[in-house]
Amino acid sequence: MSILQDFITQFSALKYQNPLAQSIIATRTLLSRHFALDSADLATFDKLLAQLDSPLKVAVIGQFSSGKSTFLNALLGEKILPSGIIPLTSKVCEIGYGENLHLEIFYKDGTHTFAPLELLEQADPAINAQISHYKLFAPVPLLQEITFLDTPGFNSQNQEDTDISNAILREVDGIIWVSLIDNVGKNSEREILYNHIRHYRAKSLCVLNQKDRLKNTTELEVSLKYAKEAFSGIFEEIIAISAKNALRAKCESHGDEAERLYEDSAISEVFEFIRTHLMPQKTQNKAHKTLYTLRGLLLKYYRRLHIPHIYLTRLEGVLESYGVLDPTQIQALITQSQQLFGLLDSRLLTLTQQIFSELKRTKMTFSKTRKNAFGLTNTQMYEKEVYTLPLDSLLNTLQRQDNPLTSEWHKLFLAIKQFGVEFMREIPSFSKSLQTWEEQLLQTHPRGTPLFLPYVLSLPVHLQEWLLQSHTIAFAFESAIGRLETSLHRHTHELAQLLEKTCKNAIKLVCLELDSKIAKGLQAYQKNSDTFPLYEPSMENIRDMLNTAIGFEYYQERLFLHNNIAKAFVREIESTFKSVCDKHLEILRGLKAHNIQILTDIKHHIQDLKHNTRVM
Template sequence: MSVLEDFITQFSALRYQNPLAQSIIATRTLLSQHFGLNSEDRVMFDKLLSQLDSPLKVAVIGQFSSGKSTFLNALLGEEILPSGIIPLTSKVCEIGYGENLHLEIFYKDGTHTYAPLEFLEQVEPAINTQISHYKLFAPVPLLQEIIFLDTPGFNSQNQEDTDISNAILQEVDGIIWVSLIDNVGKNSEREILFNHIRHYRAKSLCVLNQKDRLKNTTELEVSLNYAKEAFSGIFEAIIPISAKNALKAQRESSSDGARLYEDSGILEVVEFIHTHLMPQKTQNKAHKTLRSLRILILKYYRRLHIPHIYLRRLEGLLESYGVLDPAQVQELNAQSQQLFALLESRVLALTQQLFSSLERTKMSFNKSHKNALGLKTTQQYEKEMYILPLDSVLNTLQRQDSPFISEWHKLFLAIKQFGTGFMCEIPDFAQILHVWEDQALGTHSRGTPLFLPYVLALPSHLQEWFVQYPRIALSFESALREIKISLQGRTNALAQLLEKTLRNTIKLVCLELDSKIRQGLQAYQKDSERFPLYEPSMENIRDMLQNAIGLEYYQERFFLHNNIAKALVREIESILKSVSEEHLQTLRELKERNEQILQTLREHIKRLKIPQY
């Protein structure tokens, strides 16, 4: 017994150490700083930490009657397990450390109970079918480092046993296949090993039991070489042992007992476990732990990286929104110039209307002159002249139901409606945002049950933004509404001013025209030689109308550099840019924060890839 204890103590002092706990804690701290860890991930971190110092798990497996229980007793240093556990129960028995020897039974319904060790030999088949697995606890020092799993094996007729054994092989840190040394390499055994064990060569050991049945070292060498050839490529090592002699040596305290124990081969098995399986377990644990941490970080990295991508896209949408289509701007400017052209045509039509309203009439005039005798005589003559039937013309031109006035009202309406179509062609940012949301959130869009969990899984600096981002569309909607109100006020004012000016213009020009005709007549009557009759031309009337209506003012508003179209474009671009910049500033701050977190995660992943374990 002292030989085994000294051997275990010696290897315990050399046990491989690693800083995995620091990596686990650092990863958990990093993610917790920026994300709300869900319960599943918190459990995972706790599990990774709890498994760091977990004992080595070794599955002991073999065909029926291969001496597995005897071998385990030899390893444990005393006869704890009754022989034939597996044939009797066909259940996994986990053997671990406990202050007292006891058996715990776990049932398939989730309950468990305790029973004496004899239960393993006495359990009835009907009860056995209700049992999931066993745990046996023994006060053996070796079990503080190693948990052994006694398994059903692969030659059972029950497929469930095979499935359980395969699942165990994937999970354990080491596999010990127990075979009888004088019956090694049977076809049935090789078939099992080829189908189930060869995939785990790096952690597999073959133990050839009952070497004490061989006559001499020659037979031992022959059997060992045959096993190595038969099991080529399946095991990392093959060790012949005598479990019976190992147990026998435990009962003896003499030097013969120590030699018998050393010759049994059990120490070589323990050495393989400590020198091969334990360092390998530590390395595998480091690899699996680091891989789990990297996968977890990548999950959270992706959780942030995807919205980060779509925030960049939204940034582009905001930068381009308010940059108006040049073709549409050109069309708007053309519409403004068309309004002025229409105004000019209305003035021309009014000019023609007034000119055509002038009437030609003959009037008699007296002209005095001296005859040949020097006597003053008066001669009467007739001359045609223009007169303006003022009342009739005013009545005609100012009547609201006249076709002439109707045409002017069309102009007033066109001025009032100016820019309406252009404003309608500005894309609705709510629709732009809706399309962006469908791409960015997919099935997690607002209004779906998945939206809130999605948002809560984001870093805190993004959560509030994702809840409130629809306000972006509302701010643009409000800005455009104000622009429309402002535009409507200006165009209505222009139309009303023109309408009022038109009424005054007609009256003033008619009065002026009538006055000039009368003044011309009076002057002609006084001195026909010096003052001709006033003969108004269309150019005269047009100039009067243009001056009276203030055509230059409307030319400035509709045609020249600072026309209403260009003013509207400048206003739209300025206001929308101002609104965009407000949201862009917020987005850029979010992006900068995101990039900092993503960079931190990338650097942490690189550190986890460093082969420091």
């Protein structure tokens, strides 16, 4: 028939030459550049590409004995489908193009086989229960453009049939409901249409079959009017046809008779609905659905990267704050250093007092020769108290281990060695901070569980490598703290050991010097008391001698003044932490910059797809 051939030609000309293919490929390329795509997502891309040029899918549905098989044969222009296919099989039959006429059976266990077409009329109920669906292939040109789905319909006795039909209605591009024109509008039919078809009005056509049974045009108009009232709001269009006459025109008649039967059948109105309504709608719906799916995939991977990106920012903040010491703790450390100096000063004062207390005042007799007015020499004898120092006894006392002062000195040495230990213990462990960060990021797929590696592999490659090695940040800080503790231990022990050694020598040196000064002063006084007074040491003299012998100013500088050991140690800690932080912050910021570039690319691509949607 020329009308059918014209329809096929027009349909082919309007075939969707889809620029969406470029969008699909560009989206897949963008995501594949940075992510290892899920197998399901790769399958989605393949499916989208395959569906771009897929035939229009039209479901033909109706109640039993509505003439669906004849209607489908009329559309195909050949007697291909046996009468009674639906009542016998109650299975979906997909009718598509094939080089040869054949039937393929798909079973519920996933297997499939080929069978003669007659099986549709002879299906055994036991075997039929194992079948999932049929595919019928026929060498009909129309099927290159349209795939028909002959559905089991809505059966209140079989919920599986109803569920399958509903699933098909959601997916197909068009729906054709076939009803008998002289039996239209029954309550059972209206209930089915209201519950299942009305949701898809925009793509639904109602075909009132067997109009050839009506007597005249008046009956036809009455039937159409009644159907439109009964099915109001359910179908986009309602038309009356004669599938029998359309099939007769194609298979049994010739010449003018065939033309008359075909025109009277009104089957061309079905093709016109498909061409002018379903085809453009399919094109638009396919475009929107494809772009919607692509945006969904992009957003999926955007979130997959955006969430770790947020946590990288948080980790960046943790690193930045970790290198900054608590001012209260710093002041406590400085105070501790100054207290050590106070203890040293106190010990020296006590030592000064003890040495001074050991000085003895002893009366000694001295002679003094004078000349009188007559030039005669006169020697006078007199007594005077002088300081003496029991050197051996004092040294013995000061060096004895049971001397309380010796014990106090040892406490000072130990306190210097322990300086900063508590401070280092109070520095929070970065391992705990990193563990807390990881728990927040990984949540349901923590490190060490079966879900960890799949999660890591779902991230971009640069984040995969970093996350697998992220625990090394804690190792870097632990190593840095270990070096700081070693450095502190070395400096404090060296200082304590130097003070201990200096202190022992200084005590002996001061005692000897004090004894020497007393002796020399006495000797000089005995020679010439008018010129050389006796040496009478004061506590201040002794303390000055101790300060010099010990190197008091050195310890004052190390423990008390501006550049004391506490401030120097704080600078060392801050410098060490800053070095470690800066190294890892540089890595983090590089990761973030890479992330931002990927996220920006995805956002721009989403915007492009939105623009394409508006254009379409």
